[in-house]
Each structure stands twice: as C-alpha cells, then as structure tokens.
Amino acid sequence: MKNILVLGGTGTTGRRIARRLTAAGHLVRTASRNGGDLRLDLDDPATWAPALDGAGAVYLLEPEVRPGPDRQERIPGLVAEAVAAGVGRLVLLSAYGVGEAGDGHPLKAAEQAVRGSGVEWTVLRPGWFAQNFSESFWLSGVLAGTLALPTGDGRTPFVDAEDIAEVAAVSLTEDGHSGRTYQLTGPRAIDVAEAVDLIATATGRTVRHLDLEPEAFVDRMVAEGTPADFARLLTDLLVDVREGRGGEVSDGVERALGRPPRSFETYVAEAAAAGCWS
Structure with a gap:
C-alpha cells in the first residue's frame, strides 16, 4: 500500500492535513527539515529519495519565498524525482497572485513544474491565513495588545x-480535482x-x-533583525x-468541498476556546 507524503508535516497546513488523512485511515508520512516522520531538506537532494520511497501522492510546499540561490529549482527538482519514483498525484500549496507574478517568483516555477509533471496535479492558491493571528506572524502583536501592520483599512x-x-x-x-487550481479565501473580506x-x-x-506607513514597517522589521530584502x-x-x-x-x-468556507468568526471562536490567546 502506497503512502501519502506530506511536506511541512509539522506546519500550519501540513499537520492539519496529516491529521485528517490519518483519521480517514490513510497511510501518511510527514516530512520536514526538522521534525516529522522523515527528514526532507529541499536544500539537500540526498534526503529526497528516502522520503519519496513508497509514496503514491505528495503534498508540496515551498517554505522559503524570498529570493535565494537555486531556490526556484527546489520544487521542480523534487517534482521530477517524485514522478520518477512513481508518485502519481501532486498537490501544491501556492499563494494568491502567483498567476500574475513574474517568472522570478519561486512559486511560479513550482506551479509550472507541477502542471508539466505528467501526473495528476492540483494547485491551491490561498489568501492570507486566519491563523496568522493565532499561530505565527501576528500572534505576538495580538498578545501585546497592538498589532502594527501597514494595511490601512484594506480588506482581505x-x-x-x-x-x-x-x-x-x-x-x-x-x-475530480486533477488539473484544477483552487483560489481559497474566506466568505467575506x-x-x-x-x-x-x-x-x-x-x-x-x-x-x-x-x-504603520510602509517604510516605517520596513524599518521596524530590520531593527528587529529581519533581513532588509525579506x-x-x-x-x-x-x-x-x-x-x-x-x-x-x-x-x-x-468548488472543492461542496460547502461554503468557514467564517473568520468561527475561526476566532475556536481559537479562543483552544486558548490560543490565553
């Protein structure tokens, strides 16, 4: 029986996917640079084949979107090796706006590789994650009482x-999902x-x-140790x-699930009940 390999298996989407698949009775293996069932480092091709061994389907994501040497080649290289290893289905986590992005965007190359792989593929293009408020980038600001972002009154x-x-x-x-690109958003902006x-x-x-004004936000991030380009x-x-x-x-x-997306209010209620902001 072939397994389903989930990259980023300890991350925001990966651990949720693995949990669902396991509960449904599928054989699942999670992979990441650190943690998970298997080590898979996109910068170390020697780790790819052991992780792909026995996989029939793979969930792919590019965890690093800032420019860097050979970064555009990582997912395409992994896709080629996956197909050669007998993987028959690929699902790629992409992002909003990649369709209009220039060729220098690393997710552009990843999408092209998946579409040209010759096997079944699905591309997911989500917008901003609600979980940014409770699990990652913006949690510290929420807990501090002030979330400083250069978003004005823009809605998403x-x-x-x-x-x-x-x-x-x-x-x-x-x-029924092969060859489809799903733009994923909540029900209202x-x-x-x-x-x-x-x-x-x-x-x-x-x-x-x-x-914050955009330049002030850049300056604040740099002062906190973020590289200027990022x-x-x-x-x-x-x-x-x-x-x-x-x-x-x-x-x-x-389109994918036959039901409306979950509301931000539902997300907030469940995150609060789980103690995410306690």
Missing part, C-alpha cells in the same frame, strides 16, 4: 487553514481592525490595529492589502 478574505487542509486532503485522495476587534470580543483582551518583500505583500489587491472572495473552497 482571510482563509481558515482548516479549509486549506480539507481541500488538500480531498485533492490527495479523491478523484474584512480589515485588520475588524479582525482584532473580533478577537478582542471573543477573548476579553484589549487589542487594536496600529496602521522585510521589503513582506511589506509589499501587506501593501497589496492596503491598496485593495487580493480583496476578492473566491469560490474555491465551495
């Missing part, structure tokens, strides 16, 4: 990572101020959004929100 339809994981899981295991207001109401915490990249992505890009609601979750 935050998508719940649970929805991303469910779409990935069905794409890895069920027919909100701004960061409304998002933190909902968190404040659910938790009883005082949380506010402080709008600080600029992240700021540009947030400025897209500020300027109204990426605010469209898409039907990808409903």
